[in-house]
Amino acid sequence: MTTGSTEKVNGARALIKCLEKEGVDTIFGYPGGQIIPFYNELYDSDLRHILVRHEQAAAHAADGYARATGKTGVCVSTSGPGATNLVTGIATAYMDSIPIVALTGQVPTFLIGNDAFQEADITGITQPITKHNYLVQDAKELPRIVKEAFHIASTGRPGPVLIDLPKDVQNAEIEFYYPDKVELRGYKPTYKGNIQQIKRAAEEIANSSMPIIYAGGGVISSNASPELIELAETICAPVTTTLMGIGSIPTEHPLYIGMLGMHGSKYANYAVQESDLIIAVGARFDDRVTGKLESFAPNARIIHIDVDPAEVSKNVKVHVPIVGDAKQILKSLNKYVKRCNSEAWLEKIEHWKKEYPFTYKQMSPDVIMPQFVVEQISEACGDAIIVTEVGQHQMWAAQYFKFKKPRTFISSGGLGTMGYGFPAAIGAKIGKPDKTVINIAGDGSFQMNSQELATAVQNDVPVVSVILNNGYLGMVRQWQELFYDRRYSHTFIKGSVDFVKLADAYGALGLRAERPSEVRPAIEEAVNSGRPAVVEVIVACEANVYPMVPAGAAINEIIDPEEHADTSCAMPDLRTTTDRILDLEEH
Numbered sequence: 001m002t003t004g005s006t007e008k009v010n011g012a013r014a015l016i017k018c019l020e021k022e023g024v025d026t027i028f029g030y031p032g033g034q035i036i037p038f039y040n041e042l043y044d045s046d047l048r049h050i051l052v053r054h055e056q057a058a059a060h061a062a063d064g065y066a067r068a069t070g071k072t073g074v075c076v077s078t079s080g081p082g083a084t085n086l087v088t089g090i091a092t093a094y095m096d097s098i099p100i101v102a103l104t105g106q107v108p109t110f111l112i113g114n115d116a117f118q119e120a121d122i123t124g125i126t127q128p129i130t131k132h133n134y135l136v137q138d139a140k141e142l143p144r145i146v147k148e149a150f151h152i153a154s155t156g157r158p159g160p161v162l163i164d165l166p167k168d169v170q171n172a173e174i175e176f177y178y179p180d181k182v183e184l185r186g187y188k189p190t191y192k193g194n195i196q197q198i199k200r201a202a203e204e205i206a207n208s209s210m211p212i213i214y215a216g217g218g219v220i221s222s223n224a225s226p227e228l229i230e231l232a233e234t235i236c237a238p239v240t241t242t243l244m245g246i247g248s249i250p251t252e253h254p255l256y257i258g259m260l261g262m263h264g265s266k267y268a269n270y271a272v273q274e275s276d277l278i279i280a281v282g283a284r285f286d287d288r289v290t291g292k293l294e295s296f297a298p299n300a301r302i303i304h305i306d307v308d309p310a311e312v313s314k315n316v317k318v319h320v321p322i323v324g325d326a327k328q329i330l331k332s333l334n335k336y337v338k339r340c341n342s343e344a345w346l347e348k349i350e351h352w353k354k355e356y357p358f359t360y361k362q363m364s365p366d367v368i369m370p371q372f373v374v375e376q377i378s379e380a381c382g383d384a385i386i387v388t389e390v391g392q393h394q395m396w397a398a399q400y401f402k403f404k405k406p407r408t409f410i411s412s413g414g415l416g417t418m419g420y421g422f423p424a425a426i427g428a429k430i431g432k433p434d435k436t437v438i439n440i441a442g443d444g445s446f447q448m449n450s451q452e453l454a455t456a457v458q459n460d461v462p463v464v465s466v467i468l469n470n471g472y473l474g475m476v477r478q479w480q481e482l483f484y485d486r487r488y489s490h491t492f493i494k495g496s497v498d499f500v501k502l503a504d505a506y507g508a509l510g511l512r513a514e515r516p517s518e519v520r521p522a523i524e525e526a527v528n529s530g531r532p533a534v535v536e537v538i539v540a541c542e543a544n545v546y547p548m549v550p551a552g553a554a555i556n557e558i559i560d561p562e563e564h565a566d567t568s569c570a571m572p573d574l575r576t577t578t579d580r581i582l583d584l585e586e587h
Helices: 011-021 033-042 055-069 087-095 122-129 139-154 167-171 195-206 217-221 225-235 266-274 326-333 343-355 370-380 392-400 421-431 450-458 474-483 499-506 516-529 577-586
Strands: 008-010 026-029 048-051 073-077 100-106 132-135 161-166 173-175 211-215 239-241 256-259 277-281 301-306 320-323 385-388 437-442 464-469 509-513 533-538
Touching (some): 008 011, 011 033, 011 139, 011 167, 026 055, 026 421, 033 161, 048 421, 055 073, 055 087, 055 100, 055 450, 087 122, 100 139, 100 167, 132 139, 161 167, 195 320, 195 326, 256 392, 266 343, 301 326, 370 392, 370 437, 370 464, 385 392, 392 437, 421 437
Parallel strands (some): 026 048, 211 277, 277 301, 385 437, 464 533
Antiparallel strands (some): 008 173
16 A cells, blocks of 8 residues: 555655655754765755754754654764764664664665775664664665654654665655555564553552552653553552653652662662562663662562563563553553552651752852752753753753653663763754753763754754863763772863853853852853853862762662762862963963
């Protein structure tokens, strides 16, 4: 079955028509020799193309667009180095189960395997980090392949799919068609969930007095937040989330106990360790959550709801597996459950919440603490979409921003990709133009894709980047402080760039805050400007992320800030970045 009137077009034009059939409105890319036929046809298309300044940013922007909108993101590059530059972004999307379709140019089919100019085996390179990939060798197959690619990327457990497009395939003439549906015999994701397993789960819940719901990114991708909250409120169970699950339940909901794991809340970690039942929904029990596996939740029975059967019992033993879509399964489960006998349990957790809140010490009235900056962003822009780079600032954003809705926290979780945040924020803002989008960054990670200021300015994308400038590669420095006797080997980057001048050079707004009283006005000015903006905030240079579970420890073996007070940099250098650079040059 096909749709659309038959007409003769070349492969490149057919590809654009396929994208239009899939409802694609925006693509992120960078042209090159082997993808020129596609770009030639794009010249006459209504598709919006965002010209990035590095192909990695195209993949991250498509990823951010997908996370913010729930649609499939699309990125484009040429062959060889253009395609390999997408790899980090594709791997980022793969690790976090984000639907993107990557289109790459390739040398003509008759040159494949000859080490031609700008040839790379991108399907071989990306096989481990894509849900599926294609090398198109016959233009007639292109419409079917595109239809399959979007279906695979967006169904079951979402993920990236790559389509490699030889130049002669793009130029070949075909009679255009578009399939009505996809038939893939080996790919039949389960959505509904086994009703007997759902009833077993309801029985386990009824027998529990210390249950806890553990929600991951699968709740976000399946749009299951309403059903998750209904379950929690029905059975009166506390909810903890992974980094990817943040936003699935409002931060200030009385049953939310924060993120768990290495930098999670103390009370979430304690609750998991003492619970008698874990209801895991769309989460994969990764090492940042479980800590030492042998010690993880020793008294708990585990219900695991996940669309990917490969994740069930992969890391921890599961007692009631339910394979299927989180939204559909939770809808069914909610019909069978009732309130648990959990009053004493909730009282205990409430006591922990009061005893072990997220907290930090103000070093001096003139020093800006990074946690304070996140609090100010939360108070000033509570409905914003928050995107982060990776590092200490990422954890502070997860801990101190008060999230209200799903798809408002966008961050690289599984791969932990520095340089992700800014291009992802551009993609998120393009996908959600009516939302304020703020990228919380570190001075190290922002420099990895700072060239995308040109993309934001050229396309008038008013993303605000708030850089917590502590002069270090902060997370690595923290580990060096705690576990390597403060041997700060190559993590000191203080004074390396003037971010205000950098923003100005690209035509963006640049602001700096050097004292606590300057933070809120700078954030508000940047947001209200309606321009791409960078706010550099000079923060305490040795502030650490706490709580912290050391690698290999159980998740209730937690380092407290009192045990490791930040002392060696109580007064950070508050001079301008230019002065600091000059001082370094003199020495």
